[in-house]
Amino acid sequence: GAGVSQSPSNKVTEKGKDVELRCDPISGHTALYWYRQSLGQGLEFLIYFQGNSAPDKSGLPSDRFSAERTGGSVSTLTIQRTQQEDSAVYLCASSLESGGGTGELFFGEGSRLTVL
Amino acid sequence: GIQVEQSPPDLILQEGANSTLRCNFSDSVNNLQWFHQNPWGQLINLFYIPSGTKQNGRLSATTVATERYSLLYISSSQTTDSGVYFCAVRSYGNKLVFGAGTILRVKS
Numbered sequence: 001g002a003g004v005s006q007s008p009s010n011k012v013t014e015k016g017k018d019v020e021l022r023c024d025p026i027s028g029h030t031a032l033y034w035y036r037q038s039l040g041q042g043l044e045f046l047i048y049f050q051g052n053s054a055p056d057k058s059g060l061p062s063d064r065f066s067a068e069r070t071g072g073s074v075s076t077l078t079i080q081r082t083q084q085e086d087s088a089v090y091l092c093a094s095s096l097e098s099g100g101g102t103g104e105l106f107f108g109e110g111s112r113l114t115v116l
Numbered sequence: 117g118i119q120v121e122q123s124p125p126d127l128i129l130q131e132g133a134n135s136t137l138r139c140n141f142s143d144s145v146n147n148l149q150w151f152h153q154n155p156w157g158q159l160i161n162l163f164y165i166p167s168g169t170k171q172n173g174r175l176s177a178t179t180v181a182t183e184r185y186s187l188l189y190i191s192s193s194q195t196t197d198s199g200v201y202f203c204a205v206r207s208y209g210n211k212l213v214f215g216a217g218t219i220l221r222v223k224s
Contacts, residue, residue: 109157
């Protein structure tokens with residue numbers, strides 16, 4: 001597709017279960033970001049992948065959160081042993097980066113996670 | 117890390133009015149974007165403007181990088197302009213950092 005694609009669009013899970021959220025970036029984009037937005041709040045950075053460089057994981061809130069990006073394209077964000085405070089919209093973005101990071105970010109429509 | 121401050125936090129306009137939203141940032145940047153988050157949560161790119169001035173219809177933006185601020189102008193506001201406006205900046209090689217946003221309500 002032409003834009004950033006995320007799935008599932010909605011996920012309801014029980015506390016303690018693991019969830020996986022998927023992001024398919026715009027074709028050819030070298031950088032991929034995950035952000036989280038809780039209800040009525042701003043965007044919280046989680047993790048950033050750029051090409052073959054080591055990812056910037058500085059925003060991951062706990063060791064229950066992990067992400068990988070396979071083949072420099074699709075990314076999966078995994079949340080283990082979900083807690084109610086993990087309920088939020090998880091947003092993925094991608095950009096075509098040049099040296100020094102100057103690409104424009106484009107966001108997907110997000111995955112809304114509800115932990116009961 | 118870089119700090120981003122947006123003002124005002126809330127704004128209520130009568131349809132047809134003009135407004136200016138401000139974004140201040142604490143360090144040199146090589147990327148600045150303005151987004152509109154509509155009531156359905158979708159983030160829409162408005163401007164990619166690390167410096168200079170751009171216009172798109174009723175919206176325009178100016179970034180003065182040397183003074184570390186950017187302005188978003190909305191003219192002849194419409195109810196469909198309602199939502200949250202985010203400024204996001206990036207310093208060299210680092211992640212994109214978002215401001216807290218300005219909540220805009222346009223009343224008919």
